[in-house]
Amino acid sequence: xxxxxxxxxxxxxxxxxxxxxxxxxxxxxxxxxxxxxxxxxxxxxxxxxxxxxxxxxxxxxxxxxxxxxxxxxxxxxxxxxxxxxxxxxxxxxxxxxxxxxxxxxxxxxxxxx
Amino acid sequence: xxxxxxxxxxxxxxxxxxxxxxxxxxxxxxxxxxxxxxxxxxxxxxxxxxxxxxxxxxxxxxxxxxxxxxxxxxxxxxxxxxxxxxxxxxxxxxxxxxxxxxxxxxxxxxx
Numbered sequence: 328x329x330x331x332x333x334x335x336x337x338x339x340x341x342x343x344x345x346x347x348x349x350x351x352x353x354x355x356x357x358x359x360x361x362x363x364x365x366x367x368x369x370x371x372x373x374x375x376x377x378x379x380x381x382x383x384x385x386x387x388x389x390x391x392x393x394x395x396x397x398x399x400x401x402x403x404x405x406x407x408x409x410x411x412x413x414x415x416x417x418x419x420x421x422x423x424x425x426x427x428x429x430x431x432x433x434x435x436x437x438x439x440x
Numbered sequence: 441x442x443x444x445x446x447x448x449x450x451x452x453x454x455x456x457x458x459x460x461x462x463x464x465x466x467x468x469x470x471x472x473x474x475x476x477x478x479x480x481x482x483x484x485x486x487x488x489x490x491x492x493x494x495x496x497x498x499x500x501x502x503x504x505x506x507x508x509x510x511x512x513x514x515x516x517x518x519x520x521x522x523x524x525x526x527x528x529x530x531x532x533x534x535x536x537x538x539x540x541x542x543x544x545x546x547x548x549x550x551x
Contacts, residue, residue: 331482358537369528369543370483417482427471427532427539431482 330354331432333418338437340405340412348403348435350418356430357423359401363387364415364434373416376401377423405437413439443467444529444542452548459516461545463529464509472505473530473539474514483528486514521551 330353340346352359361373372385376395390409395401401420405412415436419429447462463472471490475483489496489505489512496503502515516523526546530539 333482360538362541367543370541372538375538415480419483421537423537427530427537428473428485428488429483429530429539430485433482434480436480 331418331420331430333416333432333435335435336433338435340437340439342439343407345404345406346437348405348416348418348437350401350403350432351399352401352418352420352430352432353399354420354430355398356420357398358421359395360419360421360429361385361391361393361401361403362417362419364417370417373403412437443469443531443533443540444472446527446529446542446545448545449543450546450548452550453519455519455521455549455551457519457549459519459523459547459549461514461527461547463512463514463542465512465529465531466510467533469507469531469533471532472503472512473532474501474503474512475528475530475541477526477528477544479525486527516547519547519549521549523547524549 334349360375362370374393376382392404417434418432421429443465444463473488474486477483487498500517505512526544528544530541532539
């Protein structure tokens with residue numbers, strides 16, 4: 328899992344609540360990403376950020392929000408507007424360049440009760 | 441959007457056998473990567489092959505790339521129970537530095 332940490336490992340939420348997933352990296356990477364993983368669907372990109380104070384929507388951004396106030400941190404908030412939030416969430420980081428290699432955190436499993 | 445599609449979806453073999461997984465994609469790529477994911481964990485980068493390369497090796501891993509067929513294969517030789525995991529291909533194309541992941545192949549190696 329390299330130099331990326333995610334917390335918590337497991338998270339339970341009641342319907343209608345917002346929750347924030349933490350992602351921190353000490354790899355000095357400029358780019359950070361959030362993915363959602365559902366069984367049989369691979370990884371889907373939620374948001375990504377190339378630089379501090381800037382981020383872009385991915386393929387499934389609706390119901391999610393992010394911030395990038397520090398290079399090391401890229402928290403993801405799952406809002407009550409997300410209709411089906413139960414999933415495994417993965418954070419990744421990379422150098423911005425031609426190699427595209429991503430380094431992943433251990434993931435957070437979110438369950439909505 | 442998903443570009444790479446792995447085949448087969450699931451593979452079950454005995455320890456010591458070779459495991460071959462394939463990845464097909466639709467549009468031109470700059471590079472293709474393979475990642476491994478153990479159950480309930482994050483992905484780990486295995487190998488990257490560029491569009492001008494045909495074959496790469498890393499330990500027991502051998503990756504080939506055929507750009508004319510838009511396909512890649514990952515061969516794990518002399519498999520071990522510890523190789524049990526899901527394997528994903530990810531393609532990099534155009535000006536984007538963000539790889540596009542396939543749905544993965546689930547490999548089970550029986551001891």
